[in-house]
Amino acid sequence: MANELNSRDTSFPAHEDLRTKQYYCVMLTAEGEVSAADLTAGDKPFGILQNKPNIGEMAQVRRAGVSKILAGSGDLSVGEAVACDGDGKGVAASTGDGYCGTCTVAATNGNIGSVDIDFGYGLES
Numbered sequence: 001m002a003n004e005l006n007s008r009d010t011s012f013p014a015h016e017d018l019r020t021k022q023y024y025c026v027m028l029t030a031e032g033e034v035s036a037a038d039l040t041a042g043d044k045p046f047g048i049l050q051n052k053p054n055i056g057e058m059a060q061v062r063r064a065g066v067s068k069i070l071a072g073s074g075d076l077s078v079g080e081a082v083a084c085d086g087d088g089k090g091v092a093a094s095t096g097d098g099y100c101g102t103c104t105v106a107a108t109n110g111n112i113g114s115v116d117i118d119f120g121y122g123l124e125s
Helices: none
Strands: 005-013 025-028 035-036 047-049 058-070 081-084 089-092 099-105 114-119
Touching: 025 058, 047 114
Parallel strands: none
Antiparallel strands: 005 058, 025 035, 025 047, 047 058, 058 114, 081 089, 081 099, 099 114
16 A cells, blocks of 8 residues: 655645656756656656645645655566656656655556655666
8 A cells, every 4th residue: 555654745826737756756946846757858856746636736745755656657666766758657766766755565567656756866786
């Protein structure tokens, strides 16, 4: 069962419609708003979205602690570093990826797992 603990959330305006992006990785835009993160475009994850805001509404972003995360293609396994895919879903990080933390509850594609948030960039092999 996915869990959330000892968290620190912050709020920013949603740059785009994020009503279908709860528990996805988000990035901070130059305007100080959040949008879905796209690792394939070189985005560094900024946090994990906790609510379902529409454009301009306040997005609750988890920046520390443990958060639920929606798994993308492939499985998330306990202990592995978690990055985000082109949609902002959690995937296993590869060398050079920006990552959002360590998987604490495993999940398969389309299911909810958990991640202990610890942002970094340039995962080493």
